[in-house]
Amino acid sequence: TVFGRESEFDGHLEFTDNLVITGKFSGTINATGALEIDSTAVCDVDSISAESIVVAGQIKGNLEAKDHIELCSGAKVHGDMKASRIRIADNVEFEGQVNMVDELPDTDIFAVSSEEYKNSLIIKTDEVR
Numbered sequence: 001t002v003f004g005r006e007s008e009f010d011g012h013l014e015f016t017d018n019l020v021i022t023g024k025f026s027g028t029i030n031a032t033g034a035l036e037i038d039s040t041a042v043c044d045v046d047s048i049s050a051e052s053i054v055v056a057g058q059i060k061g062n063l064e065a066k067d068h069i070e071l072c073s074g075a076k077v078h079g080d081m082k083a084s085r086i087r088i089a090d091n092v093e094f095e096g097q098v099n100m101v102d103e104l105p106d107t108d109i110f111a112v113s114s115e116e117y118k119n120s121l122i123i124k125t126d127e128v129r
Helices: 114-121
Strands: 008-015 019-021 024-031 034-037 042-055 058-071 076-078 081-083 085-088 093-100 125-128
Touching: 081 085, 085 093
Parallel strands: 008 024, 019 034, 024 042, 034 042, 042 058, 058 076, 058 081, 058 085, 076 093, 081 093
Antiparallel strands: 093 125
């Protein structure tokens, strides 16, 4: 599903599939699917919670993903992020706190070295300003 560039939505949104926002959104998003914020999108949210979140546009508000958050080049995010995996590209404007959640990795302990497995269990919390 795609919210087009001319779309403006204000309120509480819940969905179970995948959604791409290319317009303006304000409010709260609670989802069990994947969310993509396009480079043309502007979002002012209380919070966004989804399976995964990919951001190329602008977000003001907190993000939480069960799987991962990815900030693409040119993205602007002002808010805290919480996920088990976070990727931030070059040329991203980010202000907030990063919290890596404590989840056991899906790593076959017999297929990797003991050092790699230990490193996959390390939990990191970092504040970026």
